[in-house]
Amino acid sequence: MRIITLxxxxxxxxxQFPLWLxxxxxxxxxxxxxxxxxxxKKNMELKARNAKLDSEVRDLKDGTGAVEERARFELGMVKQNEIFVQIVRKGQTPPPPQAPADTGATH
Structure with missing residues (x-):
């Protein structure tokens, strides 16, 4: 009886082995x-990133607002007859002035 039980x-x-392992x-x-x-989770993050990039691409293709914003903040450009005012807080040193962009065209 003991052998049958064992x-x-x-x-x-x-x-049980295949069920577990x-x-x-x-x-x-x-x-x-x-x-x-x-x-x-990674796919959701990438979808959100793609949606943001798609929105930015559409804005750059259709509107001039995004191009103007990038030109102002990244390149320091200003419109013609526009006055640029920079406010520097106490103890903060202003960044060095940027030279006007050269178009590279010579006549």
Whole structure:
């Protein structure tokens, strides 16, 4: 009777092995679900980034506001007959003045 009990217990363990550690076992499924969750999070972040870039591209293609804003802040450009005023706080040193952009055309 004792041998039958041990044999049945061993058989039960052998049957449980694929369920826990096999190709489609619970541990592997949990690991795959974690990987899918990480991939979904990354995809959502990339979709948000793509939407932002798409919006910026459409704004640059259709409107002049974005181009003007970039010219002002990144290149320090001003419109003709426009006065540039820079406010420097106490203890802050102003950035060096930028030379006017040369068009590179010589006649």
């Amino acid at each position: 044999a049945l217990a061993a058989l039960l363990l052998i049957i 096999g190709k489609g076992g619970w541990l592997r499924v949990a690991d795959m679900e974690a990987q899918v969750a990480v991939a979904n």
